[in-house]
Each structure stands twice: as C-alpha cells, then as structure tokens.
Amino acid sequence: MDFELIRTCRKTVAxxxxxCRVIVRAPMRYPARDIGRFVxxxxxxxxxxxxxxxxxxxxxxxxxxxxxxxxxxxxxxxAKIIPxxxxxxxxxxxxxxxxxxxxxxxxxxxxxxxxxxLTFSWRLMMAPPEAIDYVVVHELAHLxxxxxxxxxxEIVEEVMPDWKKRRRELKLLQxxxxx
Numbered sequence: 001m002d003f004e005l006i007r008t009c010r011k012t013v014a015x016x017x018x019x020c021r022v023i024v025r026a027p028m029r030y031p032a033r034d035i036g037r038f039v040x041x042x043x044x045x046x047x048x049x050x051x052x053x054x055x056x057x058x059x060x061x062x063x064x065x066x067x068x069x070x071x072x073x074x075x076x077x078x079a080k081i082i083p084x085x086x087x088x089x090x091x092x093x094x095x096x097x098x099x100x101x102x103x104x105x106x107x108x109x110x111x112x113x114x115x116x117x118l119t120f121s122w123r124l125m126m127a128p129p130e131a132i133d134y135v136v137v138h139e140l141a142h143l144x145x146x147x148x149x150x151x152x153x154e155i156v157e158e159v160m161p162d163w164k165k166r167r168r169e170l171k172l173l174q175x176x177x178x179x
Contacts, residue, residue, distance in 0.1 A: 001046065003039055013038050017049040020057060066126075074125040078102045082120050085136045093159055095143040109135045109170065112142035127173055134166035 003015075003022035013035060016023040026035050039046070066074065079102050090096055098116035105111070105121040112118050118139045124132055137160050145152035156163050 001039060001043060005035065015039065015042055015046060017046065017053055020050060020053050022046055022050070071122065074122045075102055077125045078120060078122045081125070081132065082136065085133055086118070086140065089133070089137050089140055089159060093137075093140050093144070093155070095140050097140070097143060109174075110139045112139045112146065114146060116143055118143075127170065130166050131170045131173060134160060134163055134170060137163070 001022065003024045006023060006025045007028050007030075008025055010025060010027050013024065013026045013030060015038075016025070022039075024035060024039060082102065083100055086097065086100060096116075097112075097118045099118070101117065101119040102122055103119045104123075105119070106123075108121065109124050109127075110118065110120045120135065120139070124135055127135075137156055141152055141155040141159075144155055153163075160166065
C-alpha cells in the first residue's frame with residue numbers, strides 16, 4: 001500500500017487519511033520495516049476510511065457550489081430565519097445573546113464568543129429546519145456553558161432531547177454540502 005511518510009519528533013506512529021491519501025507520521029529513528037508492518041496491520045481500517053472519503057468526494061462533486069445569487073439569497077434567509085429561531089429558544093433557556101451575526105464560516109455552522117455574540121454560517125440555510133434548530137440551541141447553550149462539558153450537553157438535552165440524532169444528521173450533511 002502506498003503512503004506518504006512524514007518523520008517528526010514524536011513518540012508514536014500514526015496514520016491519517018486526508019484528501020484520499022494515506023499519511024503516516026512516525027518518529028525520526030523508527031525503523032522503516034516496522035512502519036511498513038504497522039501500515040499493513042491497519043490495512044482494513046485504511047481501506048474503510050479511504051472508501052468513505054472517496055464516497056464523500058463523489059457526493060460533493062454531484063452538488064455544485066452555490067453561485068453569487070444563491071449565496072445572497074441564503075444570507076438573506078439566514079438573517080431572517082436564525083433570529084426567529086433564536087427568539088423561540090432563548091427565552092425558555094433563560095439566555096440572551098449580545099449580538100447575532102451571519103458569516104461565511106466554512107468549517108463550522110455556528111460559534112459563540114465569550115462576549116455572548118452568536119455567529120452563524122449562511123451555509124446553515126442549506127440544512128433542514130431540524131438541523132438549524134439544533135445549531136441554534138447548541139450555540140445558545142454556550143451562553144451558559146462556554147465549553148462542551150457534561151453540563152453543556154445537559155442544557156442542550158433539556159431543550160432538545162433528540163439532539164444526538166440531529167447532530168448525526170448534520171454531520172452527514174456537512175460531508176455533502178460544497179464548502
């Protein structure tokens with residue numbers, strides 16, 4: 001099996017799958033034959049993850065990236081819908097954001113700053129309403145717990161008992177939406 005080898009000042013060997021490539025990171029003096037054996041022993045795992053990445057890449061290729069007009073429409077939608085959803089959930093949760101912004105984040109659906117500002121990606125408008133509500137509740141919960149501790153997830157669950165299902169669906173969607 002072909003792989004890219006990167007030697008670094010580390011203590012262990014690790015395998016990463018990135019952009020449908022196998023990358024192995026190993027300590028500087030780790031014997032090449034041991035690296036080869038390690039990679040062979042993980043061949044099933046590697047093949048499974050390569051197949052998943054190829055499938056995601058194919059699905060992404062089927063969905064064209066939105067053009068400028070579509071992006072403008074998504075931003076307008078987000079500016080209307082997200083504040084409405086925040087209003088619906090914020091009062092029962094006993095929280096109030098200091099500011100709400102719509103941004104163009106590519107790696108996350110939403111964020112919460114320590115000052116209480118909530119920012120949401122316009123790309124969230126490509127998601128179903130249940131997913132939008134999950135992200136809104138998630139970010140509002142950060143106004144009480146600015147972390148992902150057990151207490152944070154208890155806040156989310158109190159408002160949205162099926163949050164795990166919604167989160168799973170959102171992760172699947174994230175692999176499909178062209179960012």
